[in-house]
Amino acid sequence: MKERVIFHIDINHCYAQIEEMKYPQLREVPMAVGGHEEKRHGIILAKNDLAKKAGVLTGESLREAKEACPDLLIIPPQYEDYTYYTGLVKDIYREYSSQVESFGLDEAWVDFTGSRHLFGDPLQTAEEIRNRVYREIGLTVSVGVSWNKIFAKFGSDLKDPSGIAVITKDNYRDKVWPAPVRDLLYVGPATERKLKSRGIYTIGDLAGYPVQHLKKAMGVAGEVISVFANGGDCSEVTENGYASPIKSVGNSMTMVHDVDNAEDLRPVYYVLCEAIASRLKDAGMEGDVISVSVRSSGLEWFMKQRKLPRRTNVSEEILHAVMELLETSYSFDTPLRAVGASVSGLRPAGSFRQLSLLEDEEKHEKARRIDYAMDQIRGQYGFYAVRRACTVIDRPLTEFNPKDDHTIHPIGYFQGRKMSDGTL
Amino acid sequence: MELYKRYVDVVLMQKKTGRIVPLYLFWEDGRKYKIDKVISAERRASPVGGCGIRYACMIQGERRNLYLEKDKWFIESYQP
Numbered sequence: 001m002k003e004r005v006i007f008h009i010d011i012n013h014c015y016a017q018i019e020e021m022k023y024p025q026l027r028e029v030p031m032a033v034g035g036h037e038e039k040r041h042g043i044i045l046a047k048n049d050l051a052k053k054a055g056v057l058t059g060e061s062l063r064e065a066k067e068a069c070p071d072l073l074i075i076p077p078q079y080e081d082y083t084y085y086t087g088l089v090k091d092i093y094r095e096y097s098s099q100v101e102s103f104g105l106d107e108a109w110v111d112f113t114g115s116r117h118l119f120g121d122p123l124q125t126a127e128e129i130r131n132r133v134y135r136e137i138g139l140t141v142s143v144g145v146s147w148n149k150i151f152a153k154f155g156s157d158l159k160d161p162s163g164i165a166v167i168t169k170d171n172y173r174d175k176v177w178p179a180p181v182r183d184l185l186y187v188g189p190a191t192e193r194k195l196k197s198r199g200i201y202t203i204g205d206l207a208g209y210p211v212q213h214l215k216k217a218m219g220v221a222g223e224v225i226s227v228f229a230n231g232g233d234c235s236e237v238t239e240n241g242y243a244s245p246i247k248s249v250g251n252s253m254t255m256v257h258d259v260d261n262a263e264d265l266r267p268v269y270y271v272l273c274e275a276i277a278s279r280l281k282d283a284g285m286e287g288d289v290i291s292v293s294v295r296s297s298g299l300e301w302f303m304k305q306r307k308l309p310r311r312t313n314v315s316e317e318i319l320h321a322v323m324e325l326l327e328t329s330y331s332f333d334t335p336l337r338a339v340g341a342s343v344s345g346l347r348p349a350g351s352f353r354q355l356s357l358l359e360d361e362e363k364h365e366k367a368r369r370i371d372y373a374m375d376q377i378r379g380q381y382g383f384y385a386v387r388r389a390c391t392v393i394d395r396p397l398t399e400f401n402p403k404d405d406h407t408i409h410p411i412g413y414f415q416g417r418k419m420s421d422g423t424l
Numbered sequence: 425m426e427l428y429k430r431y432v433d434v435v436l437m438q439k440k441t442g443r444i445v446p447l448y449l450f451w452e453d454g455r456k457y458k459i460d461k462v463i464s465a466e467r468r469a470s471p472v473g474g475c476g477i478r479y480a481c482m483i484q485g486e487r488r489n490l491y492l493e494k495d496k497w498f499i500e501s502y503q504p
Contacts, residue, residue, distance in 0.1 A: 021469060021473065021474070021475065022473050022474055023473050024471070024472070024473045025473075084494070085475075088467075088475075134469070135468060135469065136466075136467040136468055136469060136475065137467075137469055137475050138469025138470070138474075138475045139469075
């Protein structure tokens with residue numbers, strides 16, 4: 001088989017760089033893009049070089065950042081602009097290949113294998129793409145070139161001064177293997193802990209570890225990361241840049257203050273689930289896989305999912321599943337900062353519904369009609385015209401409109417492919 | 425010499441081919457400048473901030489860069 005050529009291209013500190021491109025004078029001061037301070041949606045999303053030098057960290061709260069760097073200029077994010085400018089950048093990638101897979105706003109894989117005979121040397125092409133993005137959009141990008149997606153991503157994360165890092169079958173043992181195992185895509189803090197307890201510290205350690213032991217200890221996830229470490233990833237670069245059929249509907253939210261118990265979280269999830277249910281109905285879909293993702297104040301992240309016996313697009317039922325999942329899977333040792341939920345396993349909502357002997361059909365019908373009525377009222381009089389009583393108790397916490405406010409969802413690497421261990 | 429970003433009103437002609445040609449631009453005080461010639465039109469980032477389609481124009485014998493940024497026009501101006 002012809003060896004693949006895959007680029008992973010990353011817009012360097014994306015949001016901050018776009019702001020600098022729009023207002024070049026921002027390059028002269030320490031600056032970071034972060035959430036609304038007064039609403040306390042506050043974490044640093046991206047920072048410029050001066051802010052980095054001053055010790056500002058991505059992901060820390062605005063207050064912590066101001067402590068590290070009192071002169072820090074904080075700019076609220078302009079998501080519409082980021083979507084627009086990153087879209088222009090990806091249009092440039094698409095001139096080189098039809099296979100461009102977005103990974104969040106700022107990153108993308110480009111499969112160059114089939115275009116090689118048109119453009120020639122991959123390295124020269126990578127350089128050309130870098131130059132064009134800089135000349136035409138005013139942004140710098142880092143490129144990783146390799147024969148698989150995982151090492152290409154590793155390459156762009158190296159932030160090589162030249163902007164391009166090449167990982168080949170001849171050099172990956174020297175370049176990738178000495179790096180800490182955490183640098184491998186999809187090794188998060190939980191997986192890192194499990195690996196370290198087995199004496200696996202570097203990607204090389206992981207590659208050399210017997211795969212059957214990993215599989216036994218960590219399930220399919222263990223097998224997958226072992227393959228990744230050995231350069232055996234052969235997943236394709238999917239074309240998701242243009243409109244693709246929706247596979248899931250989800251919303252997430254950074255809260256105005258951290259929350260340390262399930263009861264306080266319920267109203268927040270009510271608002272999120274109402275938005276999800278409403279968007280599902282707009283799309284004429286219903287789904288049976290409910291996922292919950294949360295990020296703690298320590299910025300650790302995990303996701304759990306479960307399958308419902310029947311598909312739904314009713315907020316009450318989604319909420320019920322979400323809260324059950326959360327209560328059984330999170331201990332609240334660390335308070336939560338951001339929460340999200342999504343519904344997948346989507347099918348067009350049918351007009352027929354198999355009645356259940358075990359569930360209360362009347363309750364379902366009532367919940368469905370409440371949703372419908374609320375959507376109607378909101379459509380006519382605005383989002384805040386009607387709300388559930390429980391969401392009025394802590395207004396600042398629930399004063400957000402996830403359906404219409406701009407939300408950006410990172411796109412999962414596995415694209416809905418199931419992993420046995422949700423914590424991977 | 426330092427350049428400044430100045431948004432301006434522009435009179436355009438849309439050709440039947442779909443191409444857009446800027447004809448005149450208006451300064452804030454109402455002065456009108458005729459764009460004598462468009463030398464090139466390419467996507468470029470501007471040193472004064474922003475990016476868009478850069479129309480390199482000849483105006484009264486001088487070359488000036490006029491940008492279409494999303495749906496607004498700005499000029500790299502020598503006057504603050």
